[in-house]
Amino acid sequence: MSEHITGGSPQEMVERALELSRGDGCVVLADEGSTANLRFAGNTLTTNGVARSSRLTVISVVGEGVGVVSRAAVRPDQLADVVEAADRAAREAQPAEDARPLVEGVPASPSWGDPVTPTDIGVFEDFAPALGEAFAAAESGGRKLYGFAEHTRTTTFLGTSAGLRLRHDQPSGRLELNAKSADLKRSAWTGVATRDFSDVDVTGLDSSLARRLEWAKNRIDLPAGRYETILPPSAVSDLMIYLYWSAGVRDALDGRSVFSKPGGGTRVGERLAELPITLAGDPSAPGLECAPFVVAHSSSRDSSVFDNGLPLEPTAWVKDGRLEALQQTRYSSELSGMPVTPPVDNLLMTCREGGASLDEMIASTERGLLLTCLWYIREVDPQTLLVTGLTRDGVYLVENGEVVGEVNNFRFNESPVDLLGRLSEVGASVPTLPREWNDYWTRAVMPAVRVPDFNMSTVSQAS
Amino acid sequence: MRQMDPDFLELPLRQLADAALQRARDLGAEHADFRLERVRAEMLSLYDTRLEGAMDADDLGYAVRVVKGGTWGFASGILLTPEAAAAVAEQAVRVAEVSAPINREPIELAPEPAHRDVTWVSSYEIDPFTVPSADKVALLAEWSAGLLKGADHVSARLYQVKEQKFYADTAGTVTTQQRVRIHPNLNAMKASDGGFDDMSTIAPPAGRGYEYMTGTGWDWAAELARIPELLAEKLAAPSVEPGEYDLVIDPSNLWLTIHESIGHATELDRALGYEAAYAGTSFATFDKLGELTYGSPIMNVTGDRTVEHGLATIGYDDEGVEGQSFDIVRDGVLVGYQLDRRMALMKGFGRSNGCAFADSPGHMPIQRMANVSLAPAPGGPSTEELISGVRRGLYIVGDKSWSIDMQRYNFQFTGQRAYLISDGRLAGQVRDFAYQATTTDFWRSMEAVGGPQTYVLGGAFNCGKGQPGQVAPVSHGCPSALFRGVRILNTVQEGGKK
Numbered sequence: 009m010s011e012h013i014t015g016g017s018p019q020e021m022v023e024r025a026l027e028l029s030r031g032d033g034c035v036v037l038a039d040e041g042s043t044a045n046l047r048f049a050g051n052t053l054t055t056n057g058v059a060r061s062s063r064l065t066v067i068s069v070v071g072e073g074v075g076v077v078s079r080a081a082v083r084p085d086q087l088a089d090v091v092e093a094a095d096r097a098a099r100e101a102q103p104a105e106d107a108r109p110l111v112e113g114v115p116a117s118p119s120w121g122d123p124v125t126p127t128d129i130g131v132f133e134d135f136a137p138a139l140g141e142a143f144a145a146a147e148s149g150g151r152k153l154y155g156f157a158e159h160t161r162t163t164t165f166l167g168t169s170a171g172l173r174l175r176h177d178q179p180s181g182r183l184e185l186n187a188k189s190a191d192l193k194r195s196a197w198t199g200v201a202t203r204d205f206s207d208v209d210v211t212g213l214d215s216s217l218a219r220r221l222e223w224a225k226n227r228i229d230l231p232a233g234r235y236e237t238i239l240p241p242s243a244v245s246d247l248m249i250y251l252y253w254s255a256g257v258r259d260a261l262d263g264r265s266v267f268s269k270p271g272g273g274t275r276v277g278e279r280l281a282e283l284p285i286t287l288a289g290d291p292s293a294p295g296l297e298c299a300p301f302v303v304a305h306s307s308s309r310d311s312s313v314f315d316n317g318l319p320l321e322p323t324a325w326v327k328d329g330r331l332e333a334l335q336q337t338r339y340s341s342e343l344s345g346m347p348v349t350p351p352v353d354n355l356l357m358t359c360r361e362g363g364a365s366l367d368e369m370i371a372s373t374e375r376g377l378l379l380t381c382l383w384y385i386r387e388v389d390p391q392t393l394l395v396t397g398l399t400r401d402g403v404y405l406v407e408n409g410e411v412v413g414e415v416n417n418f419r420f421n422e423s424p425v426d427l428l429g430r431l432s433e434v435g436a437s438v439p440t441l442p443r444e445w446n447d448y449w450t451r452a453v454m455p456a457v458r459v460p461d462f463n464m465s466t467v468s469q470a471s
Numbered sequence: 472m473r474q475m476d477p478d479f480l481e482l483p484l485r486q487l488a489d490a491a492l493q494r495a496r497d498l499g500a501e502h503a504d505f506r507l508e509r510v511r512a513e514m515l516s517l518y519d520t521r522l523e524g525a526m527d528a529d530d531l532g533y534a535v536r537v538v539k540g541g542t543w544g545f546a547s548g549i550l551l552t553p554e555a556a557a558a559v560a561e562q563a564v565r566v567a568e569v570s571a572p573i574n575r576e577p578i579e580l581a582p583e584p585a586h587r588d589v590t591w592v593s594s595y596e597i598d599p600f601t602v603p604s605a606d607k608v609a610l611l612a613e614w615s616a617g618l619l620k621g622a623d624h625v626s627a628r629l630y631q632v633k634e635q636k637f638y639a640d641t642a643g644t645v646t647t648q649q650r651v652r653i654h655p656n657l658n659a660m661k662a663s664d665g666g667f668d669d670m671s672t673i674a675p676p677a678g679r680g681y682e683y684m685t686g687t688g689w690d691w692a693a694e695l696a697r698i699p700e701l702l703a704e705k706l707a708a709p710s711v712e713p714g715e716y717d718l719v720i721d722p723s724n725l726w727l728t729i730h731e732s733i734g735h736a737t738e739l740d741r742a743l744g745y746e747a748a749y750a751g752t753s754f755a756t757f758d759k760l761g762e763l764t765y766g767s768p769i770m771n772v773t774g775d776r777t778v779e780h781g782l783a784t785i786g787y788d789d790e791g792v793e794g795q796s797f798d799i800v801r802d803g804v805l806v807g808y809q810l811d812r813r814m815a816l817m818k819g820f821g822r823s824n825g826c827a828f829a830d831s832p833g834h835m836p837i838q839r840m841a842n843v844s845l846a847p848a849p850g851g852p853s854t855e856e857l858i859s860g861v862r863r864g865l866y867i868v869g870d871k872s873w874s875i876d877m878q879r880y881n882f883q884f885t886g887q888r889a890y891l892i893s894d895g896r897l898a899g900q901v902r903d904f905a906y907q908a909t910t911t912d913f914w915r916s917m918e919a920v921g922g923p924q925t926y927v928l929g930g931a932f933n934c935g936k937g938q939p940g941q942v943a944p945v946s947h948g949c950p951s952a953l954f955r956g957v958r959i960l961n962t963v964q965e966g967g968k969k
Contacts (some may be wrong), residue, residue: 043939044937045831045889045938046570046573047938048573048742049744049745049746049747049748050747051543051575052573052574052575052576053543053570053573053574053575054501054543054745055543055545055835055837056543056544056545056566056567056570056835057545057546057547057548057566057833057834057835057939058545058546058562058566059534059546059547059833060547060548060549060833061532061549061830062549062835063528065528074525075525076525076526076527077528078526078527078528078529079526079528079531080528080529080530080531080532080549081531081532081549081550081551091715093527097525097527097604100603100604100605101522101525101605102522102608104522105521105523107487122803128562129562129566129569130569132569133569134567136570136572136573137572139573140572140573143573143575152744154744154747154748156748156749156938158938158939166926175861184748184749184750184938186747186748188747192744193751195747197748212825262623262624262660263623263662263667264624264660264662264667264669265813268667298714304813305526306514306524306525306526307523307524307525308516308523308524309518309523348497360519376928383751383876383877384874384875384876384877385874386872386874387872387966388883388885388905389870389903389962389964389966391666391667392963392966394962394966396872396874396883396905397874397879398874398876398877400876400877417876419874419876419881419907420885421883421962421966423966426966447935447938447939447940454960463965463967465561465883465907465960465965466881466907466958467881468874468876468881469554469754469878469879469880469881469909470754470877470878470881471878
């Protein structure tokens, strides 16, 4: 058992909470978090920090009523009050429509009793000096670097009155690096996801940005309109993540989503793309490992506290171009008559083997736009999943296989679902960091794609 | 005035602060501050009158921020003992030392008078956390049942927060504060042959207590009674013809345009580039202060942390600076920014105007938005009078979709509903609309603002900024206003569908 920052180990707190509960059933989640971060702008540090967190969530079940109480920094002497509050909430609650027997029969995690290993500022011991050298190189090269480096470790302990004892350790890291010319008129961005920062090559990333700032020295103004456009993996990930977040079965069944079938039911089974595209989640995907069981701190449209501990399997949401599954709880599965497919915390988009690299896609372009990333993506129309947003940090014009200059930014209006059906090329899939959503999502493998007619609705003056 | 909750005052606030600040001094910090927070939140969500999700959560912890050798260091902890607090101060100093090689701008803070042992509590009548959840669920279910008579599905949410903060710094300021906020929202959805659509309540979130649910500050019965009829009209409405229109924008929509195109654009950290890699910068760069014609001469905008029931209202900010009210745009010209202590000194303002905020004990304070509000015209027109001056236009009510670029130039907004204005009169709703403009073009096209009778304090709980990401509550007051010649899109056509 690990020593706990509030005085008792999380494993002991889980066991004790389960003993204290007077409900018919009980689920206890203990989340132990630690984080370290560095933020910088204009070749200097702006903010930094380390933080620890400890949260205990008690989910009590009385009949079909459920009560959820979540408290931070709970000491052992406060545990009884937290459990009693959850029990009381369950007794007073209406029957929960997602009420099901708690999950049983999942073998205990072998690491259940191991101590928690937090991250701290030491994770940047090698990275910070390398970043300092990159600042110096940027300064002498007439560039300014902006960005953010963060490392977190979250350990989740899940215990239930049905006997489950599961644990998941999730390290996550990200580096966003943005280079600007000294006059701030040219800008380029890159980002990487990492589990421990040992694989982050700041110098190499800075060099790639310097190359793009060179591209941007030739400025070309283009009007709004539909353009053949290459979206790199980061831009694709932001659009596909939004599609994925919108893929709950209950909204589809209720006729209020892009995945609703006119007249009733869902569009599962319908072809969305002519190309054999697959969009999937896999808890054991190499480098993208994530929780292999359901962790639900509260119920919502697409999650159920009763499913806590349910094993997660590799799940294809889109397979060979057809909509294969929507996000399901055990409850919604009964409503829909489809398999239980809870959400998985990573996303992988693939097409055929041997897809072209981004550089190869540029080389095969007669005339088109190459984007860097997308920003401020917001839903406009849920019926089509039309979203709006901006291009950011580099839109380049490609002519006869070469980048010939930088173009102004645009506001776009597009639907990621509609886009799937219009892709003319899907490149090789690679690990990427979403630009828009990396506060919430860092585990993605995506291809670059070619869209023959991407809708740039208006010009943005932003640079 | 309400009092602080006794159980918060019983925490070992001063002992922890003393231990942390002393250790920071002993380790050579030029400045140190200590902030202990407890944030309690309850979220209830219902779908078709049934409870779908409930969460009662809190966050409790403290932070130590130091300036050591001209470099920031920040650490937070949760164990409430003086020894642990001192250890967190040591961590903060260590963070400053590890970070020193990448710091090229020595940190100095604008002076602030010491506020010794002051207490501030926001204005509210009923602490929402004293009301049984079952009562809240019953009220939401009753409201939902009413809406279901005219809808296929109804979702209802109630989000309530109580925020308690204790702050102390090495200059001698000690503040203890408490505020509550509440945000109810109901949404009715209905399908028709032409697809589906929905309508949400436009009641804003408020810095009020549970009395907001029972008739103080909003007429819920009146709003809920109209929604089924409004939704039915929307479903039968024609799709908007894209083009250039005059717009009369209701405060329930305009607050968000103010938030995005003025509030964020006049944050000095953005203007100076500190958010360049994330939230973005601003077209309103520092060299334009006092020069930029932001809008028409009738445009007057203030930043404010004092207005009653404002979501960003507070007695003292998270750097110990007293809440203030200040001009941002006067007679259409940019005259001010939102500041924290570091930027205030750096750019010669003398004193911060109190806009530092951290959303949790685990996060370092950054400059966050005050209540940024557009002033009404004394004796100005009613909304109906504004509409009467439009030959062909739209009257837009309620916020919905929003997006703006990283320098706050180009934006696109939709709304809950829009009415065609024909020869000065409302001529029924239209669907599928969005307005798209460049910030300064838009505000310079503002021909008239309504009088105080049209003024409403809107806002949001969840303004995002910073890395690590932080959310902040903020209000924006505004009257109805008239804008000439704004581009309207048809969103169905934008999606490539005819």
